[in-house]
Amino acid sequence: MPSKYQIQVKDEKGRLDKFIAEEINDLSRTRIKELIQDKNILVNGKSAKVSYKIQSGDQISVTVPKLKPLNAEPEDIPLDIIYEDQDVIVVNKPQGMVVHPAAGHPDHTLVNALLYHTKDLAASPEGFRPGIVHRIDKDTSGLLMVAKNSKARKSLESQLAHKTNKRQYLAIVHGNFGEDAGAIDAPIGRNPYHRKKMGIVDNGKNAVTHFKVLEQFKKYSLVRCQLETGRTHQIRVHMAYIGHPVAGDPLYGPRKTLKGNGQFLHAQVLGFKQPSTGEWLEFKVKPPAIFEQRLTELRRNK
Numbered sequence: 001m002p003s004k005y006q007i008q009v010k011d012e013k014g015r016l017d018k019f020i021a022e023e024i025n026d027l028s029r030t031r032i033k034e035l036i037q038d039k040n041i042l043v044n045g046k047s048a049k050v051s052y053k054i055q056s057g058d059q060i061s062v063t064v065p066k067l068k069p070l071n072a073e074p075e076d077i078p079l080d081i082i083y084e085d086q087d088v089i090v091v092n093k094p095q096g097m098v099v100h101p102a103a104g105h106p107d108h109t110l111v112n113a114l115l116y117h118t119k120d121l122a123a124s125p126e127g128f129r130p131g132i133v134h135r136i137d138k139d140t141s142g143l144l145m146v147a148k149n150s151k152a153r154k155s156l157e158s159q160l161a162h163k164t165n166k167r168q169y170l171a172i173v174h175g176n177f178g179e180d181a182g183a184i185d186a187p188i189g190r191n192p193y194h195r196k197k198m199g200i201v202d203n204g205k206n207a208v209t210h211f212k213v214l215e216q217f218k219k220y221s222l223v224r225c226q227l228e229t230g231r232t233h234q235i236r237v238h239m240a241y242i243g244h245p246v247a248g249d250p251l252y253g254p255r256k257t258l259k260g261n262g263q264f265l266h267a268q269v270l271g272f273k274q275p276s277t278g279e280w281l282e283f284k285v286k287p288p289a290i291f292e293q294r295l296t297e298l299r300r301n302k
Helices: 016-023 029-037 110-117 150-161 234-241 289-300
Strands: 003-008 041-043 059-064 081-084 088-093 141-147 166-174 181-185 188-190 198-200 208-216 220-227 265-273 280-284
Touching (some): 003 016, 016 029, 029 041, 029 059, 081 280, 088 110, 088 265, 088 280, 141 150, 150 265, 166 234, 181 234, 188 234, 198 234, 208 234, 220 234
Antiparallel strands (some): 003 059, 081 088, 166 220, 181 208, 188 198, 208 220, 265 280
16 A cells, blocks of 8 residues: 655745655655656645745645556666676676665666576575675766675675675775874764765764775776775765765765766675685776876876
8 A cells, every 4th residue: 555645835935846855765866856746746746846935824635656566577688797606696787777676676676687697696685685795886986796506695695794805995085194104993874964965974883985086086096905894884984074076976075076876985805714625715896987087187197
């Protein structure tokens, strides 16, 4: 059954979408926009635009249809597979691809492509993320390890939990550094004022990022970040926290930044023990062309 809400505007002001987001905490702005466009949100019995300015006395009705259960289906999408054996797949995820189906991204994900590539993926409790033991953001490129069976899943998850694997990222960040290296130890949790953001919060989960400055340019720097923990948006949040947000980051960075397809963050190195043999495996991939292009320009203008 759909959920229904009746809201009367008293003395509030502002846009319709923002008002509803504040009134109904479970709805994201993106979801609210979809509901408005589908005429599931009515003002005084009529459809309205997202930008409608609410007025005192407005009667707003909100109908939230029940979302269809997520179900990953195979899709013939090209994959850049770096390594594969009977237990694991190492894939170089392109910038712009979501790792697994989620609300707003029901298909065309890495999982959809993996299901077309192989029938051997470790089952997941949710059903829509088989094989996935860790993630990188949609607009972050680079290496991911994928489990092909339950034994491999347990091994890889244990390595992540005990911090025995290796995950290094390249990032172009704003500003220059006075030090060559450092460590950021600051707890990360959901930003209480912005649903889509994470932040440094007192009751957040322990998060540690080590960084090394590789090159410095005019207004930007190239850094290597190594994860000790793996929190959502960890590098993006931590670098912004110390005053060096990742270039191109639409969520945590400034508007005036390097032109690209999102944040200039690339999972360059991935290392772990092979689940069956215990052999150490390590892989390294180059950043995408847009990343290399911007680096070349920064070096030229150094």
